[in-house]
Amino acid sequence: MATVVVMPQLGNSVESCLIVSWQVAVGDEIAENAIVCEVETDKASMEVPSSAAGTVLAILWDEGDDVPVKEPLLVVGAAGEDPQPALDAAGWKGKDGEEVTQTEATPTRAAEEPTVEAATQPERTEATGASSPRARNLAAANSLDISEVAQGSGPGGRVIERDVKATLADATRGAARAGAHGAGVEGTGLGGRVTTGDLSAPTEGGAPQAATPAFVTSGEREFPGASIETPLKGVRKVIAERMMHSLASSAQLTYTSTANAAGLLALRKKLKGSPEELGLSGVTIGDLVGFAAVKTAAKHTNHNAHLSDGVLTTFEQVHMGFACDTPRGLLVPTVRNASQMSLREFSAVSKDLAQQAIAGNISPDLLSGATFTVSNLGGFGIESFTPLLNVPQVAILGVDAIFPRAMVNADGSFGVEQRIGFSLTADHRVIDGADAARFLQDLVRYVENIDVTVLG
Structure with missing residues (x-):
């Protein structure tokens, strides 16, 4: 059978x-x-x-x-x-x-x-109010009220992503929202912008005026070679929508600071040469910084929080998400209860989750539930960047490269020291600049005294 x-x-x-x-x-x-x-x-x-x-x-x-x-x-x-x-x-x-x-x-x-x-499914005769997470994210990223989607083509009339796309693609709404000018048409809006009324008004022939997009030409210049159009799909499409939703739904501001990296480098060297049975030889600079970030987030609970529907929820335990570069795109595994782990446990769990994510067999349950996220681009030589919030989280720490910086010694002579940079993005709706500065001050203190931090 x-x-x-x-x-x-x-x-x-x-x-x-x-x-x-x-x-x-x-x-x-x-x-x-x-x-x-x-x-x-x-x-x-x-x-x-x-x-x-x-x-x-x-x-x-x-x-x-x-x-x-x-x-x-x-x-x-x-x-x-x-x-x-x-x-x-x-x-x-x-x-x-x-x-x-x-x-x-x-x-x-x-x-x-x-x-x-x-x-060509008929319109729903009753509103179900159901929509997929992807549909809601895409609607929010484009300032579209999900209730404006006329019909859902998903199971049971559920509104899914393609329904939102269809609504956004409506020529009248799209052109009016963008303030587009019809070719040869003067709009009645500010500065001649075409409004919804202009686009729906009858022309001399009696038919509604269709939106005509304006194109920018390159004159007689030609672009050599062929172009390739690749529709976004899979994880890449999810990332695009989540990042747009992140920017559209929060007030993000990034703060930067640096710390003396001498302690990090010294401890990493010592751990690398430690006995295998201790399980610490594989600890990386990223592990040490992540461990310090967890300690800092546990102290500053307003950074270890979610903001959703106007309600701020702070968490006692730090469940640390970390950005992981995989063949399929960016994934963010979660080290659950990271604030209760030893350095050895934290390093081992992080590596195991990263391997699962890269192999493509990680459970979706391990890609959710983070309360604070760390994104480390230091290995790529990036000295400063602006990480985007993984909403509904209210803070994310970017870890930058270790780089040499000139310094003045106590005796007035000049020298060079190794410093590591940090880029903290916080939601200004709930985290003020002074709060973010205090977070970074404590992080710097934990990093510069990392040998003591890992004992806590």
Whole structure:
């Protein structure tokens, strides 16, 4: 009998996944655990394996669909077998809650364009108020009230990302929001800007005036070579939306400071040569700075906090997120209860999480729940940067490179010392400049006395 493969529960906090791309088509022979599609949550991309071997009989969703966990994804069985009995046994009612026919359940290709039926669903007769996290983030980043989305094409009428995109792409709204000028058309707004009224007003022929975008030309200059257009998808798309949402929803300000790095370098050298059985030889400069940052965040609880819907929540324990560069893009694993760990534990857990993230098999549950984040670009030689908040967090610490700086000795002679830079971004709605300065003062003190800090 045919087997229904369902969307797996990819973490306790995951309610649905967006299908990024199908890796199989109807008629393909697949093995058990073969990858059938790539999906993304609001935090990461993952691959979904098949729970059965056989011929792909039916693919039930299109790329771009937001699929609830435990919902049927596809049907696998013997070649030529009818998938409908298996779907009936699974209680499958179709994407919109209605029985599907044999034709609807068996598209000819897995990666085909969404069906006409899916693209022209009737408007909802009642507002469900449900929307995916990606839809909410995209709407917030573009100052769009999610309730303005006329209809949802997700399961049960749920508003998903493509619905928000469709609303934003509306020519009248888009041109009016951007203040675009129609070609040869004078608007009635300030400075001749075209307004919504201008765009919807009848022309001399009686038809509404369509928005005509203005293009900037390069004269007779030509650009050599070909260009490549690559749609954002997967983790890259998630990062883009989260960063836009971060900037649009918070008041971010970055403060910089430096610390004498002599103690860091000396302790790192000593630990590197320590006995293997102590488990400290692999501790890095990044581990030491991260450990000091955790101690600082534990003291300054207004930095170890979330701000959501006008409510500030401070946390007793520091759950430290750290930016991790992976082949799929930026991920932020969370070292839970970092403020209760020894240096050895902190270093070991951080490395294990980083390896999971780079390998692409980290659980989404380990990519959430951080209360404070550290982003380290010092290894790339960056001396100062502006890290963006991982909202709803209210602070993130950027770790810069260690670099030489001239100094004046007590006897008046000149010398050189190694210093490390820090870039603290804080949400000015709840963290004043003086608060951020005090955080950095304590961090510098912990770093410059790191041999004592790690004993605390």
